[in-house]
Amino acid sequence: MAKLYFRYSAMNAGKSTALLQVAHNYEEQGQKVKLYTALIDIRYGVGQVTSRLGPQRHVDTFGPETDFLAEKPQVACVLVDEAQFLSTVQVQQLHQLAQVKGVPVICYGLRSDFRGDPFPGSAYLLALADDIEEIKNICTCGKKATMNVRVDDDGQRIREGEQVAIGGNERYRQACGRCFYSS
Template identity: 65%
Template sequence: MAKLFFRYAAMNAGKSTALLQVAHNYEERGHQVRIFTARLDDRYGSGYVTSRLGPQRVAETFDAQTDFLATFLEAGQLRPGVACVLVDEAQFLSATQVRALHELAHLHGLPAICYGLRTDFRGELFPGSAMLLALADEMDEMKTICECGRKATMNMRLDASMRRVTEGAQVEVGGNARYRAVCGRCFRQG
């Protein structure tokens, strides 16, 4: 039985690396995967899933207009050939897109494995993450550590002087220069 999976973590936990490994495992066994990443995440160029460790791979992009049902179904039936859908930066999915991935898994037998952040720099759920937490059949928290040594569960946005930012738009793409994965204590202490 196919499922919808949500593998979430704070930044720098290896989500993209894990996605690339899953893709490799499927393909090594002769199965085709389709990989998607958020169009707005262009830190390493648009249309790439890139691990901070170095591995990179071309991916299809999604935005608010992406219709996963239209992408994978024809006349209500699953197009043949794809064994799994892998989604990086899944926090940027819409609720409708998560529902579509859930439908693809449960009504059409196409597993969907989504990797993303659970919360933003304010500690609030992203819309895609909220729906994944509601609908995912399996959820796995990937682990990383805070500078203090505790498990990092939060994402802290930083300004140019490396001070915590607590206000602003929910989405501001950036890497290590803009964000730090921290534990709850360090998040609250700022």
């Protein structure tokens, strides 16, 4: 039976690397996969899943209008990067794709934003996913990082602003709960 999987972590934990590895594993066995990333994430170009380790791959994008059920992929697995940007309806569609159509769906994304608030897509993934796994990361203090901190151009913490501000290491740091609240 196919499942909806949610693999989450703080920033910089290797989610995109893990997604690319899963795609490679399927394809190495002669299986077709369908990969998506968020249309709004253009850090490395439109439709690029890029690992900080170097591997990169052009993939399809999803935006607010994407209907995952209308796409009817003939694949062994669907992989979604930046899954926090999914809408609640899209998460329901991906759950249905797994449960009714029998296509495993593995989503990778952040659980919460720089304020500690959940992303709507992540909240629904936590509610509907059949299998949830945290990808571990480390805070600068050495403890497990579970939170995200947004910083400005001078490396100073930003505590207010829009939920979504696309960026990588220049804009975000991972932190444990203690450092998140004390910095």
